[in-house]
Amino acid sequence: MSDRFENSLDPTDWAHLRRQGHQMLDDMFDYLEHIREQAVWQPQPQTIRDSFQHALNDGPIDLADVHTLFMQTVLPYSVGNAHPGFMGWVHGGGSPVGMLAEMLAAGLNANVGGRDHAPIELERQVIQWLRTWFAFPDTAGGLIVSGTSMANLIGVLMARTAKLGSASRQTGILKLPLTAYCSANTHISITQALEITGIGSQALRIIPVNADYQLDSDALRASIAADKAAGLCPFLLVGTAGSADVGAIDPLPRLATIAQQEQLWFHVDGAFGALAILASDQSHRLAGIECADSIALDFHKWVQVPYDAGVILVRNQAYQLDTFASSASYLQRETRGLAAGSPWPCDLGPELSRSFRALKIWFTLKVYGTVQLGQMISHTCELAQYLKQRIETTPQLELLAPVTLNIVCFRYRCDNADKINAHIVIALQESGIAAPSTTRLQGHLAIRAAIVNHRTSHCDIDALLNATLAFGEQAIISQTQDNL
Numbered sequence: 493m494s495d496r497f498e499n500s501l502d503p504t505d506w507a508h509l510r511r512q513g514h515q516m517l518d519d520m521f522d523y524l525e526h527i528r529e530q531a532v533w534q535p536q537p538q539t540i541r542d543s544f545q546h547a548l549n550d551g552p553i554d555l556a557d558v559h560t561l562f563m564q565t566v567l568p569y570s571v572g573n574a575h576p577g578f579m580g581w582v583h584g585g586g587s588p589v590g591m592l593a594e595m596l597a598a599g600l601n602a603n604v605g606g607r608d609h610a611p612i613e614l615e616r617q618v619i620q621w622l623r624t625w626f627a628f629p630d631t632a633g634g635l636i637v638s639g640t641s642m643a644n645l646i647g648v649l650m651a652r653t654a655k656l657g658s659a660s661r662q663t664g665i666l667k668l669p670l671t672a673y674c675s676a677n678t679h680i681s682i683t684q685a686l687e688i689t690g691i692g693s694q695a696l697r698i699i700p701v702n703a704d705y706q707l708d709s710d711a712l713r714a715s716i717a718a719d720k721a722a723g724l725c726p727f728l729l730v731g732t733a734g735s736a737d738v739g740a741i742d743p744l745p746r747l748a749t750i751a752q753q754e755q756l757w758f759h760v761d762g763a764f765g766a767l768a769i770l771a772s773d774q775s776h777r778l779a780g781i782e783c784a785d786s787i788a789l790d791f792h793k794w795v796q797v798p799y800d801a802g803v804i805l806v807r808n809q810a811y812q813l814d815t816f817a818s819s820a821s822y823l824q825r826e827t828r829g830l831a832a833g834s835p836w837p838c839d840l841g842p843e844l845s846r847s848f849r850a851l852k853i854w855f856t857l858k859v860y861g862t863v864q865l866g867q868m869i870s871h872t873c874e875l876a877q878y879l880k881q882r883i884e885t886t887p888q889l890e891l892l893a894p895v896t897l898n899i900v901c902f903r904y905r906c907d908n909a910d911k912i913n914a915h916i917v918i919a920l921q922e923s924g925i926a927a928p929s930t931t932r933l934q935g936h937l938a939i940r941a942a943i944v945n946h947r948t949s950h951c952d953i954d955a956l957l958n959a960t961l962a963f964g965e966q967a968i969i970s971q972t973q974d975n976l
């Protein structure tokens with residue numbers, strides 16, 4: 493050991509670190525192997541919350557001790573989406589392969605903003621695979637991002653560039669009366685994207701949906717016509733492929749036609765639903781997605797890549813460069829050496845330093861293969877149909893929305909249903925048996941089960957149903973007693 497290295501953060505005793513590292517890896521394998529035996533979720537006791545209020549130490553603490561703290565205060569009180577009983581929101585379950593790949597990426601510590609190195613080629617390869625899945629042309633490109641919220645923002649910005657030209661980067665939108673269109677069932681991140689871009693969410697026309705929660709294309713045509721007659725400038729149409737609340741898919745071919753006729757950028761929010769493209773019995777539902785100008789989707793939902801990993805895919809990458817690249821830098825890059833390989837990922841989005849998210853996606857796709865991933869996606873849809881059938885044959889329960897993909901919205905039939913059903917969902921979560929979430933559909937509170945996790949099976953659906961019935965019955969009894 494030389495004193496030249498005394499400021500390094502590396503250990504002096506690598507053998508000791510190795511042992512500790514292997515222990516940490518084993519602890520995570522144990523967690524995943526035995527996850528079924530744990531509660532899905534449990535509330536944090538106040539003592540645990542308080543433990544996060546301590547001032548930071550000046551001196552070092554042994555890695556083993558910090559790891560023990562993690563095992564005691566963090567791991568048992570995490571959100572629970574790795575558990576097969578987790579059905580809330582739309583959360584992926586992660587996978588052991590993704591976890592290992594994430595560790596490798598952290599060890600490598602590549603900055604994937606730019607320069608000429610293999611991690612960038614690997615990201616380009618992932619984009620290339622996506623291009624073939626969605627039958628996009630050779631002009632297509634894309635960028636791996638944190639998630640669909642960021643991908644939607646990039647989509648909105650490219651739509652602005654397509655309508656106003658790249659000069660709008662300098663001029664802003666100059667009070668041009670841009671208008672955009674999406675359904676009432678669209679994710680909030682689209683509204684936020686209009687807010688962040690300065691276009692303003694008032695420019696977003698919320699088009700009603702039909703009984704299947706799909707954007708009503710006649711209402712869309714009427715809204716566009718009214719805006720044009722008023723001298724406004726329609727620029728963007730957002731279609732959803734798999735809505736967050738019920739899993740509905742907008743009529744994509746019709747939307748593509750309208751977008752083309754009206755010269756609108758056609759962006760598809762396919763956060764989880766777009767990956768049904770891998771499932772042979774579901775992919776037909778996505779017909780028309782290949783006509784999109786851009787698609788936003790998440791790898792961290794249905795293909796179970798650990799958080800976070802989303803992507804923006806664009807039919808013609810020129811719009812992405814026109815929106816983000818500073819031509820002064822990207823046209824003048826080196827042709828050899830580490831500073832070659834232009835354009836760089838930083839020319840395709842707002843981030844410069846970027847983590848090597850592509851590695852966990854690449855490992856997941858290669859190790860499991862698209863056939864197995866597609867079958868896993870199909871299986872979650874089958875489980876949703878199973879849940880739907882059980883609801884329909886259980887008199888105490890009522891289905892509240894059609895089941896297109898993997899999301900089932902239902903409720904316990906009773907008086908005061910909103911209050912009782914909200915109570916049931918909290919009781920389910922606190923019981924540790926299952927963790928659905930809620931949504932509101934046509935004024936009613938629904939219990940919402942989004943079956944995303946690859947570990948979920950029929951027994952988890954049965955457990956959700958049995959516990960829903962038990963908590964529903966209990967809630968009614970205790971309500972009656974309260975009223976006496």
Ligand SMILES: *Cc1c(COP(=O)(O)O)cnc(C)c1O
Pocket residue numbers: 582638639640641642679681732734735736761762763764790802
């Ligand atoms: C989850 C989701 C989003 C947001 O994606 P993040 O990855 O959480 O940013 C957007 N749209 C839909 C339809 C979603 O399901």
